[in-house]
Amino acid sequence: MTVSATALASPLTAARAALRRPAPSLRDWAGWLLLLPAVAFLLAFFVLPAVTLFAYSILTQHADGTVSLPVTFNHFSHFFRESVYSHVLFDTLKMALATAALAILLGYPVALAMLRASPLGMRLMTIMLIAPLIVSVVVRTYGWQLILANSRSGVLNWILMSLGIIDHPLRILYTQAAVVIASLHVFFPMMVLPLVSALAKIDPDVENAARTLGAGAWSTFRRVSLPLSLPGLAVGFTLVFSLTASSYVTPAILGGTNAQMLGNLIEQQITAVYDWPFGATVAVVLVATVLAMNFVSGWIFERRRA
Amino acid sequence: MNGRAVAASLALRTVTGLTFLFIAAPLVVTMALSISDTRFVAFPPKGFTLSWFGNVVANPDFRSSLYYSLWLAASATAGALLLGMPAALALVRFQVKGSAALRSLLLSPLVFPVLITGLALLQLFSMMGWQVVWRNLLIAHILVTFPYVVRTVSASLILADVTLEEAARTLGASRWRAFVRVTLPQIAPGVVAGALFAFMVSFDNFPVSMWLADAANDPMPMFIYRHATGVFDPSVAATSTLMIGLAIVVVLAIERLVGLKRAMGI
Numbered sequence: 001m002t003v004s005a006t007a008l009a010s011p012l013t014a015a016r017a018a019l020r021r022p023a024p025s026l027r028d029w030a031g032w033l034l035l036l037p038a039v040a041f042l043l044a045f046f047v048l049p050a051v052t053l054f055a056y057s058i059l060t061q062h063a064d065g066t067v068s069l070p071v072t073f074n075h076f077s078h079f080f081r082e083s084v085y086s087h088v089l090f091d092t093l094k095m096a097l098a099t100a101a102l103a104i105l106l107g108y109p110v111a112l113a114m115l116r117a118s119p120l121g122m123r124l125m126t127i128m129l130i131a132p133l134i135v136s137v138v139v140r141t142y143g144w145q146l147i148l149a150n151s152r153s154g155v156l157n158w159i160l161m162s163l164g165i166i167d168h169p170l171r172i173l174y175t176q177a178a179v180v181i182a183s184l185h186v187f188f189p190m191m192v193l194p195l196v197s198a199l200a201k202i203d204p205d206v207e208n209a210a211r212t213l214g215a216g217a218w219s220t221f222r223r224v225s226l227p228l229s230l231p232g233l234a235v236g237f238t239l240v241f242s243l244t245a246s247s248y249v250t251p252a253i254l255g256g257t258n259a260q261m262l263g264n265l266i267e268q269q270i271t272a273v274y275d276w277p278f279g280a281t282v283a284v285v286l287v288a289t290v291l292a293m294n295f296v297s298g299w300i301f302e303r304r305r306a
Numbered sequence: 307m308n309g310r311a312v313a314a315s316l317a318l319r320t321v322t323g324l325t326f327l328f329i330a331a332p333l334v335v336t337m338a339l340s341i342s343d344t345r346f347v348a349f350p351p352k353g354f355t356l357s358w359f360g361n362v363v364a365n366p367d368f369r370s371s372l373y374y375s376l377w378l379a380a381s382a383t384a385g386a387l388l389l390g391m392p393a394a395l396a397l398v399r400f401q402v403k404g405s406a407a408l409r410s411l412l413l414s415p416l417v418f419p420v421l422i423t424g425l426a427l428l429q430l431f432s433m434m435g436w437q438v439v440w441r442n443l444l445i446a447h448i449l450v451t452f453p454y455v456v457r458t459v460s461a462s463l464i465l466a467d468v469t470l471e472e473a474a475r476t477l478g479a480s481r482w483r484a485f486v487r488v489t490l491p492q493i494a495p496g497v498v499a500g501a502l503f504a505f506m507v508s509f510d511n512f513p514v515s516m517w518l519a520d521a522a523n524d525p526m527p528m529f530i531y532r533h534a535t536g537v538f539d540p541s542v543a544a545t546s547t548l549m550i551g552l553a554i555v556v557v558l559a560i561e562r563l564v565g566l567k568r569a570m571g572i
Contacts, residue, residue, distance in 0.1 A: 031400025034392035049426035136510035143332025246419030
């Protein structure tokens with residue numbers, strides 16, 4: 001349920017900050033006092049545990065189950081040397097990239113249609129887009145399990161067979177395709193919302209100028225709207241990729257044995273194997289993957305814009 | 307409009323229509339199969355019965371899961387408001403050094419994989435020997451919900467008119483009184499929207515609960531997950547339909563209160 005953090009940027013804020021009188025130090029202290037509970041809570045239950053977890057990835061687990069020094073990088077070399085594990089990383093990247101790419105392809109038409117709709121149409125589409133977002137991922141994944149079921153009574157198979165398009169039921173459930181389809185559904189709003197806000201900021205006169213100068217709908221989009229909406233695209237791409245790559249439920253229910261992700265590997269290492277250092281190692285790999293993609297997409301889209 | 311522009315507009319509408327069909331599909335299918343008079347979930351639904359809902363509501367495990375989730379989500383929301391509202395106020399209205407960095411820090415649980423947040427907390431709680439499961443779950447749920455409150459409340463504080471509060475101050479109201487009587491009513495819809503968001507984030511949460519829950523502390527998503535992978539009659543669809551119904555009510559409430567577009571930041 002993450003939404004664009006850019007939402008709060010407002011020219012008013014900047015203007016007001018400039019107009020603010022220099023504050024007495026008392027107000028400084030009051031501000032700190034108001035922030036203190038939240039910051040302390042965050043340090044105790046988020047920053048500290050995350051650092052401890054990451055530290056486990058380079059510590060040694062002893063025969064009695066305790067974890068301590070010496071420092072070792074064996075867990076990481078184990079992860080990258082064993083093809084079983086590196087394959088899960090590869091599959092995770094593949095499925096998350098496919099989901100993000102599909103989200104871009106479908107996100108632009110939907111965002112453009114929303115912006116061109118009447119106020120009522122925009123409201124209805126926003127509700128339709130966001131309502132599923134507030135339904136638990138478990139429920140939505142269950143719905144996809146019903147649609148993609150491999151038997152004749154799966155919704156998709158039933159429709160395709162009734163229409164005479166296929167003779168035998170398709171086998172989509174328990175494949176990577178099933179995970180990509182359901183992840184696209186779960187995280188699609190994360191692409192559309194930043195795209196809508198980026199496209200809405202484009203001055204309509206710029207697009208009109210392109211049209212007046214003879215550009216068709218497609219080249220106006222490709223040469224004007226698309227480049228100007230790249231910041232929204234970067235936000236959407238990063239969100240969809242990161243959220244898909246850190247999934248657990250969707251691959252657990254729809255992926256079978258062929259489409260497990262890093263999250264499923266972590267769960268297995270912690271709850272079945274009790275190997276905390278290795279579970280922590282996979283967690284570090286997952287967080288590093290997500291961070292790396294954040295930097296890469298920021299770098300690519302910023303450079304394109306320059 | 308020339309022919310090509312008409313074709314482009316038609317293509318845009320078709321793709322958009324199909325995409326919305328795709329968005330609605332799993333929810334509609336789940337709801338349709340929840341009233342199917344068959345022993346196993348199978349498409350197309352046959353007949354009509356509400357007996358699956360009867361089964362679900364009569365199931366004591368379902369009821370205790372539902373009550374547990376409602377309690378957990380309400381408590382987490384209260385905690386999130388207590389932590390998030392003062393923090394948002396400090397970030398927007400007070401001059402705190404490094405407030406941009408603090409803001410990113412407070413919102414960082416939103417961009418960090420939630421699954422890993424839950425795992426890190428499991429490790430912390432087991433190292434500390436904290437075995438009170440409801441308390442651990444509550445801490446975890448406050449952690450994943452309060453950034454939403456920080457975000458929606460600071461968004462509405464930014465939109466609230468400072469000059470009105472300054473006018474009240476000029477007319478002799480104390481700082482506190484001006485805030486309560488002038489600013490609070492302006493941000494109230496944003497606060498309620500943030501609270502509803504926090505409530506649903508907690509109510510829907512799986513990736514944190516999966517590490518910390520146990521048989522006696524069994525939130526709804528955990529209950530549905532177990533049944534989705536192990537029960538094949540339409541009662542799972544009925545349970546899911548109840549969850550979908552709650553989500554629709556909340557979405558419409560947010561739309562009425564502040565407008566979804568504003569709540570989601572577009």
